[in-house]
Amino acid sequence: MWIADKWKDYEVIDCSGGEKLERWKDYVLIRPDPQVIWDTPKEQKGWKHPNGHYHRSQKGGGEWEFFDLPNQWTIQYDSLTFHLKPFSFKHTGLFPEQAVNWTWFGDKIRNANRPIKVLNLFAYTGGATVAAAAAGANVTHVDASKGMVTWAKENSVSSGLSDAPIRWIVDDCVKFVEREIRRGNRYDAIIMDPPSYGRGPKGEIWKIEESIFPLVSLCAQLLSDEPLFFLINSYTTGLQPAVLSYMLATVLKEYNGLVTADEIGLPVSSNGLVLPCGASGRWESK
Numbered sequence: 001m002w003i004a005d006k007w008k009d010y011e012v013i014d015c016s017g018g019e020k021l022e023r024w025k026d027y028v029l030i031r032p033d034p035q036v037i038w039d040t041p042k043e044q045k046g047w048k049h050p051n052g053h054y055h056r057s058q059k060g061g062g063e064w065e066f067f068d069l070p071n072q073w074t075i076q077y078d079s080l081t082f083h084l085k086p087f088s089f090k091h092t093g094l095f096p097e098q099a100v101n102w103t104w105f106g107d108k109i110r111n112a113n114r115p116i117k118v119l120n121l122f123a124y125t126g127g128a129t130v131a132a133a134a135a136g137a138n139v140t141h142v143d144a145s146k147g148m149v150t151w152a153k154e155n156s157v158s159s160g161l162s163d164a165p166i167r168w169i170v171d172d173c174v175k176f177v178e179r180e181i182r183r184g185n186r187y188d189a190i191i192m193d194p195p196s197y198g199r200g201p202k203g204e205i206w207k208i209e210e211s212i213f214p215l216v217s218l219c220a221q222l223l224s225d226e227p228l229f230f231l232i233n234s235y236t237t238g239l240q241p242a243v244l245s246y247m248l249a250t251v252l253k254e255y256n257g258l259v260t261a262d263e264i265g266l267p268v269s270s271n272g273l274v275l276p277c278g279a280s281g282r283w284e285s286k
Helices: 096-112 127-134 145-158 173-183 208-220 241-251
Strands: 010-016 017-025 027-032 053-058 062-066 072-078 080-084 119-123 138-143 166-170 189-192 197-199 206-209 229-234 257-267 276-284
Touching: 010 257, 027 206, 072 096, 072 276, 080 127, 080 145, 080 206, 096 127, 096 189, 096 229, 096 257, 096 276, 119 173, 119 208, 127 138, 127 145, 127 197, 138 145, 138 173, 138 208, 173 208, 206 208, 208 229, 208 241, 229 241, 241 257
Parallel strands: 027 053, 119 138, 119 189, 138 166, 189 229
Antiparallel strands: 010 017, 017 027, 053 062, 072 080, 197 206, 229 276, 257 276
16 A cells, blocks of 8 residues: 655544544544444544534535634645645545655656656646646646636645646546647646546536546547656545556556556554555556
8 A cells, every 4th residue: 555654734643433533734623434434432532622523414415513723724745835625525625645646756757857747637726736846847737627726726826836837727627638639739647536426617427437448548649758657546436456557557558667556545643554545556657
């Protein structure tokens, strides 16, 4: 498992009974987590005195209950600064487990010794975008949500990257890739973090099991003659590491590269165990 264990401003303190107890810098949150199927004693004091608690509804969705929590605050990872705002579906605007991938591809970009163009699809609030830009890449950030792209811009500014070469695109990711192919644009690296289910700006339907392989195949047409890496993240139960590995190896077989895939996780500070948080598949040049 690839473990995001370099955080100072974030930690999973404990997890039990379908929930995780987390510290986001100075604030403690309780959020639901479907991976937490064990029910262990909730002995950490944060369980009784959180700053925010997201309660799941049996009808689906849920709502936040706040106790002395600001509307917005920031946390840092290395040189990066991220704005946090609790909002719908339990989210805060950041997936901290992805830091293990930021470090991996950041090192690859810095060590490439050439200009690197990165395409970040389903780019959300820009964690990967600012990590790649901070490493020196030229980044194209694509997300269907205008609000998320605005949030990502805020993260780039707070991370000292307001002048970095980042293209901000609000668009359906599949349609954008198809247009880039027609334009003849090429990228040295591609990052994608596709949702299990989603809608584009014009109501386009995205179902990951049906849509991911065609999109990866399209993206292969955007790769430069010397691609550096291709990263796919999955939070969908059916897309296990072996599936991601098989897909990347199949689509990118003409390139001389290495495919690895694994679960990603976060250390639990109270007991030394690791909470699984999805999977990543990586293709990298040899």
